[in-house]
Amino acid sequence: MSVAIWWIRRDLRLNDNQALDAAFKAANFIIPIFILDPKLIKSAWVGEKRLAFLYSGLRALDKDLRARGASLLIRHGDPEVVLGQLIHETGAEKVFAEADVSPFANTRDQRVAQSVPLTLTPGLTAYLPESLLKSDGNPYTIFTPFSKNWLSHPDLGNPTTAPEHISMLAGVQGEDIPDQPRLPDSVPFVAGEREGLRRLDIFTGGLIAPVYHYASNRDRMDLEGTSGLSPYLRFGMVSMRQAIMAARDAEARLPINGSGRGAEIWLIELIWREFYAYILKLFPSVRSQSFRSALRQIAWRNDREEFAAWAEGSTGYPIVDAAMRQMNQTGWMHNRARMIVASFLTKDLLVDWRWGERYFMQHLIDGDVASNNGGWQWTAGTGTDAAPYFRVFNPVLQGMKFDPMGIYIRRNVPELVDVPNEFIHEPWKMPDSILKQTACLIGKKYPAPIVDHRMARERALHIYKSGER
């Protein structure tokens, strides 16, 4: 009899799971365990919605395991202690887990590996970061050459399927999956591998899949033009390899005209995800400071009241407020909206990107250290391959371009439902005669802009320029 532990962290799936597959091959009996590490679940970076999504995902995984003759073991504590104890109890010979990229996870895993026979497998990204280097042996720091190498990389391998039956060692005592916090009804995501794969299939399957409109729709905040898969990729309910294969299959299905482009562009977005995981693994310092050392001296204003207005969605710029309220209510924000609010915080308000990074982590269900950090540093202009600092989003123009009818705004900012299209992106310009009809007094019911964008842009350019060295 041999026993192996499958240590689940952010790979809540049975299909295409290389850690599970390795454990399955290595032993007759498997113990699937999720460890509730107080350091993680009580971290200031973890919000209730993401935690609730995780717990809900654990329940789904337990159900899927039970359908295959096993169940999910839950224990509280320091992973090193918990795993040591479990090995002592069961005589398990090996522990298998999917390798992570965050500094927290890497430090933890190195520590655990000193006292526990831990084997880490690929899976969080399609390719292990260490396997993609420039010809001189150094890591890439620019996306385009990285993506070219990534695309030409061999051996993606085929996604594997879940073992039909998983033999679990009997008699091991665990705890209940916490039932608090629970996902509020305002959250439009159902946790679990089944739902993740269903969404992947709806987005990419068949000949009229939404992915074929991705090129034209992905930036439209008023449409559902994106995959909505980020929470599932975050917790490994869908594997990157499955997503990549689906993108390539979709591209191959319509090779001729323009609509095949959508799948190609979606694949590029997936590669951005790979890129930022790669950057975090190979440049862990980006977690605490700007990647570009020349931009570490910016004189951030860090005004607490303005930050609070940004956070609660009362800046007076409808597209910014709609986006922040969408995240506060649903735990998700459209990617175009993320860029707009990040630009507004770092450029218009001159608040340190780390403040925004932390707030996003506290509120996003898909909050992922690597992608979130990469996105914030990109917008702030401080990151790898970042937008140049003088690239400042105009919240009015962005709204006009990507929410032309103001549908996204009215959905999330109910005060503005009666504002006519002509003024929906700049309601402060409404003449008195229209103000009366809309029952929306600017400065009372809906705030006046907390900052003048034209002035703020000039100010940001000046401060970034003088902070550059």
Add this chain to the structure above:
DNA sequence: TGAAATGTTGGGGCG
């Protein structure tokens, strides 16, 4: 995956 400022061009109105 920006936007503003500045430059260029060409068609049409007009004396």
Add this chain to the structure above:
DNA sequence: ACGCCCCAACATTTC
């Protein structure tokens, strides 16, 4: 018919 001006549309440069 001609030259001049205006300005929209587009292109390029700049931050």
